[in-house]
Amino acid sequence: MQKRTALFRPVLCAAFALCAASALAAPDALRVYVSDPTGTPTNVRVAPAGAVAGTLAVGGDYLVTLAECKKGWCRASTIETVEGEPVKLQGASGARWLHSSVLAFSTRNYGGQKLTLREKPQEKAAPVHSFTDERELRPLDVRAGWVQVQTLDKKHRGWLQTEWVCGNPVTTCP
Numbered sequence: 001m002q003k004r005t006a007l008f009r010p011v012l013c014a015a016f017a018l019c020a021a022s023a024l025a026a027p028d029a030l031r032v033y034v035s036d037p038t039g040t041p042t043n044v045r046v047a048p049a050g051a052v053a054g055t056l057a058v059g060g061d062y063l064v065t066l067a068e069c070k071k072g073w074c075r076a077s078t079i080e081t082v083e084g085e086p087v088k089l090q091g092a093s094g095a096r097w098l099h100s101s102v103l104a105f106s107t108r109n110y111g112g113q114k115l116t117l118r119e120k121p122q123e124k125a126a127p128v129h130s131f132t133d134e135r136e137l138r139p140l141d142v143r144a145g146w147v148q149v150q151t152l153d154k155k156h157r158g159w160l161q162t163e164w165v166c167g168n169p170v171t172t173c174p
Contacts, residue, residue, distance in 0.1 A: 029065050029077060029142070030066045030105075030165065031065050031066075031105070031167030032064050032074075032103045032105045032139055032165075033061065033063055033064065033103070033105065033167055033168065034056055034060070034062040034064060035103065035104035035136065036056075036058075037101075038102070040058065041055035041056060041057060042055060042056040042058075042062075042098065043055055043099075044056065044079070044089055044096050044098055045096075045097045047097060048071065048072075048073035048097050049073070053089050054089025055089075056079070060081070061081065061169050062079055062081060062082075062087060063078075063079070063080050063082060063167060063168065064078070064098065064103060065077045066103075069140060070141070073097050073098070074098055074099075074103060074139065075095055076097070079096060082168065082169070082170055100138050100139055100140055100150075101138065103139055104136045104139075105139065105147075105167045106135070106165075106166045106169075107134050107135045107136075107164050107166065108166045110172060112132045114131070114132050115130065115164055116158075117129040117130070117149065117156060117157070117158025117159060117160055118158050118160075119158060119159070121143045121146030121148070125159065128156065128157070128158040129158055135151065137150065137160070138150045138151075143159075145161060145162050145163075146159045146162060147159070147162050
């Protein structure tokens with residue numbers, strides 16, 4: 001499920017800023033990674049369901065900062081390698097959109113903390129699902145400290161506080 005390995009940890013965490021940036025870059029921005037289950041290059045589009053602006057190689061580890069998500073599509077403000085190198089797409093200019101089905105993040109409940117998905121992005125909203133194991137989740141929407149998520153098996157959907165997000169596929173986050 002997860003690509004994290006001790007081999008990459010020293011390289012990535014030596015640059016603490018990269019690990020620390022894995023959660024939020026701006027109030028509604030969220031750091032995630034590409035987790036494309038199709039086994040084909042990941043399309044980056046100029047608009048939701050629009051023309052393909054470029055592709056990301058199969059098996060690459062890419063970090064994506066999301067500016068917004070709507071109707072299953074997320075607009076990336078940045079796409080970079082885990083080494084922090086910006087990804088340049090041939091002929092791409094303007095907005096970069098990825099379908100939420102190819103994006104993911106892991107939860108940071110490394111000590112077995114109970115995380116609860118909620119009906120609304122509010123701490124007192126009704127719980128819809130709880131778990132204590134680390135999970136990989138797909139982002140659907142982002143709002144002021146909360147991310148709407150769906151489990152990979154699509155059985156559960158709800159809102160999670162962004163403090164529990166680790167948007168790096170090869171290491172744990174502080």
